[in-house]
Structure formats: structure tokens, C-alpha cells
Amino acid sequence: MSGPAVVTGAARGIGRAIAHKLAADGFDVVAVDRDPKVEEVAAELGGGARAVVCDLTEPGGRRLVVEAAPRAAALVNNAGITRDALVTKMTEDDFGAVIRVNLRAAFELTAELAPTMTDRGAIVSMSSRAYLGNIGQYNYSMSKGALVGMTRALAQELAPRLRVNAVAPGLVATDMAMAMPAKVRDKLVGRVPLGRMAEPGEIAELVAFLVSPAASYITGQVVVACGGRSVAP
Amino acid sequence: MTARAHVHAPPGCGWLVPALRDAGLGSGEPEDGLIFAQRSEGLTSFDDVEAEMTESFRLTRRAASAGAPALYVVCIADLLGQRGSLAAMLANGLLSAARSMALEGRRDGRIANALGHDPDPRPEEVASWALLLLEGRGVTGGFVAVGAGHLAKVVP
Ligand SMILES: NC(=O)c1ccc[n+]([C@@H]2O[C@H](COP(=O)([O-])OP(=O)(O)OC[C@H]3O[C@@H](n4cnc5c(N)ncnc54)[C@H](O)[C@@H]3O)[C@@H](O)[C@H]2O)c1
Numbered sequence: 001m002s003g004p005a006v007v008t009g010a011a012r013g014i015g016r017a018i019a020h021k022l023a024a025d026g027f028d029v030v031a032v033d034r035d036p037k038v039e040e041v042a043a044e045l046g047g048g049a050r051a052v053v054c055d056l057t058e059p060g061g062r063r064l065v066v067e068a069a070p071r072a073a074a075l076v077n078n079a080g081i082t083r084d085a086l087v088t089k090m091t092e093d094d095f096g097a098v099i100r101v102n103l104r105a106a107f108e109l110t111a112e113l114a115p116t117m118t119d120r121g122a123i124v125s126m127s128s129r130a131y132l133g134n135i136g137q138y139n140y141s142m143s144k145g146a147l148v149g150m151t152r153a154l155a156q157e158l159a160p161r162l163r164v165n166a167v168a169p170g171l172v173a174t175d176m177a178m179a180m181p182a183k184v185r186d187k188l189v190g191r192v193p194l195g196r197m198a199e200p201g202e203i204a205e206l207v208a209f210l211v212s213p214a215a216s217y218i219t220g221q222v223v224v225a226c227g228g229r230s231v232a233p
Numbered sequence: 234m235t236a237r238a239h240v241h242a243p244p245g246c247g248w249l250v251p252a253l254r255d256a257g258l259g260s261g262e263p264e265d266g267l268i269f270a271q272r273s274e275g276l277t278s279f280d281d282v283e284a285e286m287t288e289s290f291r292l293t294r295r296a297a298s299a300g301a302p303a304l305y306v307v308c309i310a311d312l313l314g315q316r317g318s319l320a321a322m323l324a325n326g327l328l329s330a331a332r333s334m335a336l337e338g339r340r341d342g343r344i345a346n347a348l349g350h351d352p353d354p355r356p357e358e359v360a361s362w363a364l365l366l367l368e369g370r371g372v373t374g375g376f377v378a379v380g381a382g383h384l385a386k387v388v389p
Contacts (some may be wrong), residue, residue, distance in 0.1 A: 086337055087290070087293055087294050087297050087333075087334065087337060088294060088297050088298045090290070090294065092287070092290070092291070095286075095287065095290045096283075096287065099283055099286055099287075100283075103322065103326075104279050104283065107279055107318065107322065108279065130329075130333075131325075131329045132329070132332055133329065133331075133332025133333045133335065133336050133374065134333055134336065135333070135336045135337050136337070137333055138290060138293065138330060138333050138334070138337075139290070141329040141330065141332070141333040142286060142289075142290075142326040142327070142329050142330045142333075143326070144329065145325040145326045145327075145328055145329025145330070146282075146286075146321075146322035146323070146325055146326035146329070147322075148325050149311070149312070149314055149318070149321035149322045149323070149324055149325030149326065150314075150318050150321060150322050151314070152312075152313055152314030152321055152325075153314030153315075153316075153317055153318040153320075153321035153322075154314070154318055155314065156314055156315065157317070157318070220314070221387075
């Protein structure tokens with residue numbers, strides 16, 4: 001591959017799976033997370049992989065990422081958090097925290113890194129099926145819808161040099177999904193036609209496709225990978 | 234008919250308030266009903282986007298707590314990302330908010346909808362659809378495009 005691939009939120013879950021897949025595809029992965037465990041992930045990847053431990057909501061943290069990934073070929077904005085509550089019970093702190101991590105950090109990092117990326121590079125942002133609406137997620141759903149908007153705008157602004165897409169997974173078997181009460185999770189899985197959560201590796205395959213030359217005519221799109229939940233009753 | 238609502242009409246949406254008044258909407262508090270229009274002018278940094286999103290959250294929480302309906306008014310060009318990332322993030326974030334609010338309100342009959350318009354809308358047409366969507370008439374989580382900017386595009 002012609003340059004490094006930056007993967008945020010790579011210490012665990014979907015980000016870790018993406019880092020592994022992109023490394024297997026030949027990228028030198030720059031694995032970013034505020035959790036120092038990301039160093040172990042970079043060690044697992046071997047080759048030219050390296051870790052950057054930083055909080056992406058901090059300008060200084062994002063600067064470390066830009067410095068670590070000169071002429072990047074791919075950027076995967078994957079880091080994210082949830083702070084769920086019905087809107088009537090949601091606090092302003094919970095609203096702001098989700099907007100700042102899921103959206104502001106991704107937007108600012110993209111603005112800072114994109115000018116330095118190689119021609120024919122690709123950006124993928126991790127939205128969520130929740131962008132189509134979810135109970136108890138005014139903050140999260142708004143952040144993930146906004147990432148779709150960012151994707152559509154940047155696809156037009158950065159073309160033809162870079163392609164920009166988004167992925168919207170349904171439930172994925174990671175710590176984030178496991179943090180839900182089991183009863184709620186089981187009910188949600190019950191509405192998935194494929195009858196199960198996604199494995200992180202399945203989402204990683206989709207991201208790897210979108211950053212690869214195989215997706216060379218795809219930009220400005222959001223691909224929903226939800227096991228069919230977004231069309232089921 | 235919800236005759237009163239609080240209207241959030243930031244820069245770029247000055248045409249909306251008189252059009253809604255002419256269509257018969259009285260001024261009110263979010264607890265009566267909420268019409269939240271997307272800011273489309275003067276967005277210069279993410280701070281501006283976050284400020285509007287936070288305001289949407291505060292007003293929506295007040296409306297929802299009182300069981301009042303909410304309508305989010307966005308520009309279709311911004312849903313499609315045709316006028317820059319800042320407006321695109323705001324427009325699409327508000328559309329997702331409308332859908333989430335419709336889901337949360339479903340059990341107790343509280344409605345939320347979204348309305349999209351072109352960059353040069355006919356205010357009276359937007360206003361008359363806005364009143365219908367605020368009232369609901371069986372529509373919740375709906376998106377109505379007033380104009381033609383959505384034709385053959387991926388919106389919503
Ligand atoms: N798990 C799901 O069901 C699911 C579904 C749809 C979308 N997603 C999205 O996929 C992405 C990954 O989700 P996951 O399930 O792997 O989550 P996860 O909680 O397992 O991992 C998220 C990672 O992001 C990191 N992170 C959070 N805030 C950060 C910050 N400020 N700076 C740096 N790193 C930060 C965390 O340390 C963590 O390692 C998220 O954006 C999430 O919203 C998840």
C-alpha cells in the first residue's frame with residue numbers, strides 16, 4: 001500500500017479488528033486510542049504498525065496522530081462512546097461528551113489529516129444504524145447522523161483526490177454492545193433477521209473494502225451493515 | 234391543531250417566523266410545541282455546530298418532558314452535503330434527532346417529524362407543511378421534502 005492507515009479507537013472492538021484487517025491487507029497501521037492497550041494491538045500487528053496513545057478530543061492528541069502518519073493512504077474514524085438515556089433524563093454533560101468524541105474529534109482529525117493524505121486515499125467514518133433513529137440515544141443518533149452529513153460533504157469537497165464513505169453497523173459483539181442490559185440486547189437481537197450480532201471482523205471486512213481500490217468508484221455513501229434490522233418490522 | 238409553538242429560527246431562517254405567523258401559528262414555549270430550524274448561515278467552526286446541536290437538545294428535552302410535538306426543519310442541500318461539512322453535520326444530525334424522538338415518543342403519542350426544503354424555499358409552502366407536520370395527523374418520524382432538491386438523490 002502507498003501509505004499508512006490511521007485507525008482510531010483501535011485498542012479493542014471494531015477498531016482493533018479493522019487494524020488487524022488493514023495490516024493483513026498490507027497497510028502500515030497507525031493504531032490510535034486513549035487506552036494504552038492500543039500498544040499491545042500495535043505489537044500484535046507487527047511490521048510497520050505503531051501506536052499513538054492520545055485523547056482525540058484534545059488538539060494536542062490529534063497533532064500526535066498527524067505527525068505519526070505522514071502521507072496516509074487511509075483514515076478510519078472509528079473511536080466512539082455512548083451515554084444513553086431517554087431525552088427527558090439525559091444530562092447536558094452526556095449530550096456534549098458524545099458529540100465531542102463521536103463527531104468533533106472525527107471532524108477535526110479529518111480536517112487536519114486530509115490535506116496531508118496521498119492522492120487516491122480513502123476516509124471511512126463509523127456511523128451506526130442508530131442514525132436512522134434509536135430510543136435513548138438522542139446524542140448518539142445525532143452524532144452518527146452528523147457523520148453521514150460530514151461524509152457526503154467531504155466526498156464532494158475532497159473529490160477527486162480522496163474518497164469518503166461511512167459504515168453504519170447494527171449491533172456488533174463488542175464491549176460497547178455488552179455494556180447494554182442483557183434483556184435489552186436480547187430483545188434487539190430478536191429483531192435482526194440474521195438472528196445474531198455482527199462480529200467485529202465482519203465490519204472490518206466492509207471497511208477494508210471501502211478503503212481498497214476495489215471501491216474506487218464509491219464515494220459519499222453510507223453502507224448499512226445491520227443484519228437486515230433496518231428493513232425488518 | 235397545535236396553535237402555538239416555540240420557533241428556533243437562527244441566521245438564514247429569518248423568513249420562517251413571519252411565514253408561520255401568517256399560516257396561523259402563535260408564539261409559544263417549547264412546552265407547547267417546538268419548531269427547530271437548522272442554521273444555514275454564518276457557520277464558521279465546529280463550535281457553531283455544537284452550539285446549535287446543544288440548543289436543539291435543550292429545547293427538545295423541554296418539549297418532550299411536556300409531551301409536546303417537535304418538528305425539525307432542514308435544508309435538503311445540506312442533507313446532501315452540497316454546502317459544506319458544518320451545515321451538513323447539523324442538517325443530518327437534526328434529521329436523526331427527529332427519528333429518535335419519534336421512536337421515544339411512540340408509546341405516549343408524542344410526535345416528531347422533519348421537513349426538508351430547498352435553499353430558496355417558498356416560505357408559505359414550508360410554513361403550511363410545517364403546521365401539518367407539527368400537528369402530525371398520524372405522521373411521526375416522517376420526512377417531507379418541500380421542493381425538488383431531493384429528486385433522484387439519496388435523501389433522506
Ligand atoms: N458495538 C456496536 O454495536 C456498534 C454499533 C454501531 C456502531 N458502533 C460504532 O463503532 C465504533 C467502535 O465501537 P466498539 O463497539 O468497538 O466500541 P468500544 O467501546 O469497544 O471501542 C471504542 C474505542 O474507542 C476508544 N475511544 C473512545 N473515546 C476516545 C477518545 N476520546 N480518544 C481516543 N480513543 C477513544 C476507546 O478507548 C475504545 O478503545 C464506535 O464509533 C461505535 O459508535 C458500534
